[in-house]
Structure formats: structure tokens, C-alpha cells
Amino acid sequence: MGKMSRVIKSPKRIFVHESVWNSPVVxxxxxxxxxxxxxxxxxxxxxxxxFFPYDLEVVDFKxxxxxxCPATKFYHCCGYVILHFGELCSIGCTYCIxxxxxxxxxLRIFGNTDRMLRELxxxxxxxxxxxxxxxxxxxxxxxxxDPWTGFSEIIVPxxxxxKNAILELKTKTSFVDRLLELPHDGHTIVAWSLNAPSISQKxxxxxxxxxxRLQMAKKCAERGYFLAFHFDPLFYFPGWEEExxxxxxxxxxxxxxxxxxxxxxxxFRFMPELKEIILIKRPQWKYASxxxxxxxxxxxxxFKGIRIKxxxxxxxxxxxxxxxxxxxxxxxxxxxxxxxxxxxxxxxGGLPSMLDLAVKKCMKVxxxxxxxxxxxxxxxxxxxxxxxxTLSKII
Amino acid sequence: xxxxxxxxxxxxxSLLDVEVNELKEDPFFDISRHRRIHVFExxxxxxxxxxxxxxxxxxxVTVVDGYNRLRWAREQGLGHVQCLVFPEDADKCYxxxxxVVASAGFRKFDIFEKANVVKNLSxxxxxxxxxxRIFPILGIPAKPRMLKTLLKIASMPLDEIVVTLEGGVSExxxxxxxxxxxxxxxxxxxxFAKLRCSTNIQLEITEMxxxxxxxxxxxxxxxxxxxxxxQVIEDDLLTQRQKTEAVRRLLKQWLFPHLSEVEARFLxxxxxxxxxxxxxxxxxxxxxxxxxxxxLSFSNAQELKDQLEKLAKSEIASQLEVFLGKDESxxxxx
Numbered sequence: 001m002g003k004m005s006r007v008i009k010s011p012k013r014i015f016v017h018e019s020v021w022n023s024p025v026v027x028x029x030x031x032x033x034x035x036x037x038x039x040x041x042x043x044x045x046x047x048x049x050x051f052f053p054y055d056l057e058v059v060d061f062k063x064x065x066x067x068x069c070p071a072t073k074f075y076h077c078c079g080y081v082i083l084h085f086g087e088l089c090s091i092g093c094t095y096c097i098x099x100x101x102x103x104x105x106x107l108r109i110f111g112n113t114d115r116m117l118r119e120l121x122x123x124x125x126x127x128x129x130x131x132x133x134x135x136x137x138x139x140x141x142x143x144x145x146d147p148w149t150g151f152s153e154i155i156v157p158x159x160x161x162x163k164n165a166i167l168e169l170k171t172k173t174s175f176v177d178r179l180l181e182l183p184h185d186g187h188t189i190v191a192w193s194l195n196a197p198s199i200s201q202k203x204x205x206x207x208x209x210x211x212x213r214l215q216m217a218k219k220c221a222e223r224g225y226f227l228a229f230h231f232d233p234l235f236y237f238p239g240w241e242e243e244x245x246x247x248x249x250x251x252x253x254x255x256x257x258x259x260x261x262x263x264x265x266x267x268f269r270f271m272p273e274l275k276e277i278i279l280i281k282r283p284q285w286k287y288a289s290x291x292x293x294x295x296x297x298x299x300x301x302x303f304k305g306i307r308i309k310x311x312x313x314x315x316x317x318x319x320x321x322x323x324x325x326x327x328x329x330x331x332x333x334x335x336x337x338x339x340x341x342x343x344x345x346x347x348x349g350g351l352p353s354m355l356d357l358a359v360k361k362c363m364k365v366x367x368x369x370x371x372x373x374x375x376x377x378x379x380x381x382x383x384x385x386x387x388x389x390t391l392s393k394i395i
Numbered sequence: 396x397x398x399x400x401x402x403x404x405x406x407x408x409s410l411l412d413v414e415v416n417e418l419k420e421d422p423f424f425d426i427s428r429h430r431r432i433h434v435f436e437x438x439x440x441x442x443x444x445x446x447x448x449x450x451x452x453x454x455x456v457t458v459v460d461g462y463n464r465l466r467w468a469r470e471q472g473l474g475h476v477q478c479l480v481f482p483e484d485a486d487k488c489y490x491x492x493x494x495v496v497a498s499a500g501f502r503k504f505d506i507f508e509k510a511n512v513v514k515n516l517s518x519x520x521x522x523x524x525x526x527x528r529i530f531p532i533l534g535i536p537a538k539p540r541m542l543k544t545l546l547k548i549a550s551m552p553l554d555e556i557v558v559t560l561e562g563g564v565s566e567x568x569x570x571x572x573x574x575x576x577x578x579x580x581x582x583x584x585x586x587f588a589k590l591r592c593s594t595n596i597q598l599e600i601t602e603m604x605x606x607x608x609x610x611x612x613x614x615x616x617x618x619x620x621x622x623x624x625x626q627v628i629e630d631d632l633l634t635q636r637q638k639t640e641a642v643r644r645l646l647k648q649w650l651f652p653h654l655s656e657v658e659a660r661f662l663x664x665x666x667x668x669x670x671x672x673x674x675x676x677x678x679x680x681x682x683x684x685x686x687x688x689x690x691l692s693f694s695n696a697q698e699l700k701d702q703l704e705k706l707a708k709s710e711i712a713s714q715l716e717v718f719l720g721k722d723e724s725x726x727x728x729x
Binding site: 289290293294334 | 605607609652
């Protein structure tokens with residue numbers, strides 16, 4: 001893949017809902033994109049309008065900005081709170097789940113940031129003794145449009161003032177320049193999604209190359225930001241052990257482990273619809289073919305033994321560099337936890353508590369908080385807290 | 396297509412007896428050629444042609460609806476058939492759509508007819524119009540690349556269509572097979588003709604074959620033609636059900652070697668456990684998840700008591716722990 005093809009292009013046409021025409025985000029867009037055309041979009045006639053992938057919609061969002069992670073009762077969820085600030089991503093990773101989630105032609109962000117911040121402030125003030133880990137990277141890349149929207153200038157200082165919340169900006173880009181001068185007060189985690197070099201190179205579209213992501217992580221660490229890394233999705237392919245080991249070794253050659261709050265691992269999983277969508281675009285794509293078994297949440301995952309193998313290897317490689325860093329599994333069951341990491345989340349009070357503890361220990365935020373946000377927000381009950389083999393005790 | 400936006404713009408002008416020899420055929424309207432045999436059988440069993448054919452034009456009388464009746468009439472040596480005649484200037488797309496709407500009221504179109512309708516109407520309607528207006532009439536779901544799939548099906552040669560129908564290949568399976576090359580499609584039709592399995596099983600088999608061929612960088616035909624599968628489908632001693640199960644098992648072992656190994660190990664271990672009669676133990680499906688199940692069968696309270704006692708005395712829990720301990724340590728996946 002050539003260098004030019006990896007460049008994330010700025011939006012060329014921006015369609016703005018009249019009511020957010022003068023919002024700070026739109027003002028930034030006008031300032032930073034002098035060559036883009038700006039249009040007021042009549043949302044009643046939106047259906048008849050043809051959008052292109054490099055268009056951007058700025059809308060007056062009417063829904064809830066704060067959402068819970070779409071957990072299931074079958075797998076342990078991290079209890080991450082989503083700050084819904086935009087939808088879709090133009091990086092173009094082959095495996096991206098957003099392809100199946102959103103049926104819309106172009107990126108969309110929410111211009112009414114004033115209401116967003118009010119809703120967020122009210123919510124945080126209403127639960128002063130609850131620690132919230134809040135992220136913007138669930139339905140889009142947190143920093144994808146930041147060079148033009150300057151959204152980080154709004155949200156990072158906001159979180160710097162909060163006593164019971166931290167912000168996680170999850171990205172695959174190199175767009176951290178704006179962050180470097182912001183007053184973050186140690187309340188923001190900048191997180192990168194990492195993968196094996198060949199996966200990053202071939203399957204992650206216009207994402208920044210792996211080395212660049214790590215260089216940016218180093219820059220952020222030098223400016224006092226805390227970091228997180230997400231090895232998600234992990235793929236099982238010939239040579240995976242060497243490749244993932246290489247990425248981990250490179251990671252720790254760039255950043256100090258004491259600034260890493262946590263590292264998540266998640267093996268590739270997908271809804272059957274996503275496989276169809278990917279194969280339409282790339283009929284010979286091998287990564288969704290293999291030992292994928294149907295799971296209770298309707299997704300397909302690698303057969304348990306393969307996942308355990310992946311997690312065990314990667315976790316042990318991470319621990320070789322950073323024995324104390326918090327490593328967790330994303331959307332996995334207790335058996336896999338126990339067999340890969342050696343413990344069940346319930347042994348540490350559940351996954352959300354484990355991550356809260358990592359935040360308190362590493363970032364020293366929310367030390368006064370006695371509650372976790374998970375019970376407040378998770379819509380679905382979490383899996384059985386005890387391990388499966390209490391059977392001998394029952395009988 | 397302005398004509399399609401108006402209400403009934405071309406009404407039939409007359410009902411006439413037309414000489415069979417005068418009737419002209421147009422492939423544009425002939426969407427059910429592959430159903431010829433079934434229609435012929437039906438016509439021969441009944442009174443013959445009861446409904447008039449639809450035609451248009453006066454100098455050249457082109458058949459719109461009733462191609463199989465026309466063929467049957469020719470075969471029977473009939474001189475005249477009754478025809479409902481539309482005006483000369485009637486729009487062809489409008490007439491095809493009318494034919495589809497009229498037929499859809501009393502019978503379901505098969506996938507080839509739907510594909511032919513879509514292909515022919517694509518000449519006068521945009522892809523978006525086809526999806527928005529024609530798909531709902533034909534009961535076609537608006538899935539990604541559905542239009543392209545139907546166009547592929549419409550371009551299949553007649554003899555292949557007949558083989559596909561005779562092989563009992565379901566519509567949903569065919570939509571997947573349409574994207575295979577001709578050789579692989581023929582192999583799949585041959586396979587399903589031997590298995591005669593349900594749509595869901597056809598889809599499962601098709602997906603496993605696709606996955607294996609993708610991983611092995613070979614064609615689906617090569618997977619189907621693998622010696623182990625060929626042996627099964629050519630084994631005259633096996634029933635269709637046994638063949639189906641054997642093919643599924645072989646493909647599963649091929650695509651899921653580690654899962655198959657754990658399953659086999661579990662079955663072997665279970666044999667050694669000597670569970671009390673009426674007690675069944677089942678792992679989570681595909682060994683996914685944390686929940687195992689024990690089922691006790693009993694017919695009265697005393698039996699339940701006995702079963703529970705036997706179970707308490709049995710070593711099932713410790714045996715299972717040993718199995719799971721092995722399971723944990725034996726993920727020798729390379």
C-alpha cells in the first residue's frame with residue numbers, strides 16, 4: 001500500500017443543521033477548512049440527497065449523549081461509558097464492525113456540544129461518589145476529525161475539571177497535535193488500537209502506520225498523558241506469535257509502562273452480517289474463515305482454545321515488559337479469563353472494578369469514589385460471577 | 396419509465412381467437428421457460444388452456460403471458476388459442492410488470508422467474524427503482540448485492556437451471572452459489588442432489604465449503620471433489636440422511652480441527668465416566684460459554700431422590716474437573 005493512500009482526507013463538503021451553524025465545532029471547521037464548502041442541510045429532504053464518503057454532516061443531536069457499552073449477559077463487559085459525539089469512521093479497516101452497525105453514507109458529528117457538556121456535567125454531578133471511565137471511541141475514531149473540529153479542545157479541559165471521571169480517546173490516527181498543549185490534568189487517557197504489523201499494513205486502511213502510532217503515544221506520554229492500548233481485534237494466522245510479539249516489543253520500546261493504565265485484548269469476533277459485508281468487498285478475505293463458532297450473543301468467535309492461545313501468549317509477552325500493567329479481556333467469558341490470564345474477573349470484584357482500580361492506582365483520579373459506574377449503566381446483567389466449576393461444591 | 400407511473404395506461408382492446416402460427420415469441424416476456432415440464436403436466440391433466448394468453452400488437456402478435464401454454468398448444472397441434480390483446484403501442488416494461496402482478500396474485504414465482512423479471516426490467520428501470528418498486532412485488536429482500544446476484548442467476552444457462560431445480564437446491568443456497576464459478580456450482584448441485592437436505596443444512600454446507608476453499612486457496616469444486624467427500628456421496632449403502640451427516644462431519648473436521656478434537660475427547664471421556672442411567676451431561680454448544688448442563692430423567696419423586704443420591708455418590712464432578720484441567724492444558728494449537 002503506497003504512502004499517499006494512507007492519508008486521511010479532510011471533509012470536502014460539510015452539511016450543517018441550521019441550529020448548530022454557529023456552534024464551536026462548526027466555527028472550527030470553517031476556520032480549519034477554508035477550501036471546504038459549507039451548506040445548510042434541510043433535514044426534511046435529507047433522504048433525497050446524495051452524500052459522498054468525504055462529506056461530513058454536523059447535526060443537532062436529539063438523543064442521549066451518554067450511553068452504556070452494549071454489553072451482553074454472556075460475556076464480561078468493561079463497564080465503559082460512551083460519550084456519543086459522532087458516528088462512522090472513514091479510516092476503512094477491513095474488519096470494522098461499524099460497517100454493519102451504521103447504514104449511512106458519510107461521517108456525522110454532533111454540533112450541539114453545549115447540550116452534550118450540560119448533560120455530561122449533570123450526570124457526573126448527580127453521582128459524585130461514582131467513578132466514570134468515559135470514552136468517545138465506540139462509534140467512531142475519537143481523533144479522526146480532531147485536526148478540523150478541535151473537539152479535543154472542548155472535551156479534554158472539561159474532563160480535567162472532573163473529580164470523578166476520566167476520558168479515554170481511542171484512535172488509530174496520528175492526530176495528537178492539538179492534545180499536546182491542552183490542560184488535561186492527568187484525566188485523559190490517549191489510547192491506540194494496535195495489531196500485528198501485517199494486519200496493520202494490509203487491513204487497517206488509512207490508519208497511521210504502527211510505528212507512527214507508537215511515536216504519537218510517546219509524544220503524548222511526554223506531555224503527561226496516560227495511555228492505553230487495545231489489541232483488538234486479534235487475528236489467528238500463520239506467524240501471529242512473532243508478529244504480535246514484535247508489536248508488543250516495539251510498544252514498550254517507545255512508552256514507559258507506568259503511564260499505561262490498561263491494555264485490552266479481544267480476539268476477532270463478528271456478527272454474521274459483517275462477514276457478508278466484508279466478503280462482498282473482498283471475496284477472498286481469509287480472516288473470517290476458520291474456526292469461528294456461533295456464540296450466545298449471536299456473534300462468532302474463534303473456538304475457545306484458539307482464543308486462549310492468543311490471549312495467553314500476548315498477555316505473557318506484555319507481562320515480560322510490564323508485570324504490573326492491567327491486562328484485561330474484552331467481551332470474554334469466565335472460563336477463557338481463567339485459562340488465559342489465570343484468574344476470573346470476579347476474583348478482583350468484576351471487570352469494571354478491576355479497571356476502576358487501575359485508573360485510581362495509575363491516574364490517582366476518583367480516589368474518593370466508592371462506586372463503579374457499571375451497575376448504573378449496564379443494561380444487561382453480567383455473567384455468573386463464580387467460576388463454572390463450583391459444580392463439585394454443588395454436588 | 397413514465398408508463399409505470401400511470402394507472403392502467405394500456406387496457407386490452409379485444410379478446411380474439413388467434414392462429415397459433417401467427418403468435419410471435421419474445422424472450423423479454425418468456426420468464427418461465429424452465430417450468431415447461433410442470434406446466435405441460437398440469438395442462439394435460441386439466442381441460443387444457445382455460446385462461447386466454449396475453450398478447451400485444453395487431454400486425455405482429457407478440458405473446459406477453461402464456462408461453463408454456465403456447466408451447467403446449469403447438470405440441471398438441473391446436474390451430475387457435477384465445478388471446479387478450481393489448482394495443483400495439485403498449486409499453487413492454489409495463490406489460491411485463493402487469494403480467495408479474497397478475498401472476499403474483501395466484502402463485503409464487505421461483506428464483507429463476509424473479510431473476511428473469513429483474514433482468515428484463517433492468518432495461519427500463521434504474522437499479523434503485525428495481526430495488527424500491529420491483530423487489531417488494533417479488534418478495535425479494537433488499538440485501539446487499541441482491542440485484543447483482545439475481546442478474547447472475549438470470550444469466551445461468553437453461554440446462555444448468557434445470558439441474559439446479561432437479562437437485563433441490565434452495566433459493567437461498569442458489570443465491571450463494573450464483574457467485575461460484577460454473578464448475579463449482581455444478582459440483583454443488585450434484586452434491587445437493589445426492590443429499591436432498593434442508594435449506595439450513597445446504598447453507599451450512601455451502602458456507603463451510605466456501606470457508607475451506609478460501610483458506611486452502613482452492614475452488615469450491617476442489618473441496619467437494621475431495622476423496623473423502625466423494626466416497627461418501629458415492630456410497631450406495633448410505634441413506635441421504637447418513638450421507639448428509641457424514642459430509643457435514645467431514646467438512647466440520649476439516650474446517651474446525653481443534654473443536655473436533657475437543658469434542659472427540661469429550662465423547663471419549665464421557666464413556667469412561669459411567670454416568671448413572673437417566674443422567675446426561677452436555678457441554679456448552681461448541682464449548683463456548685461457561686454453562687454446562689446436567690439432565691436428570693425421572694418419573695416420580697422417589698426416582699428423583701434416587702437419581703440425586705446416585706449423582707452425589709458418582710465421581711462426575713471430579714472427573715469433569717480432570718477433563719477441564721486437561722482441556723486447559725491441552726490447547727496445543729499450532
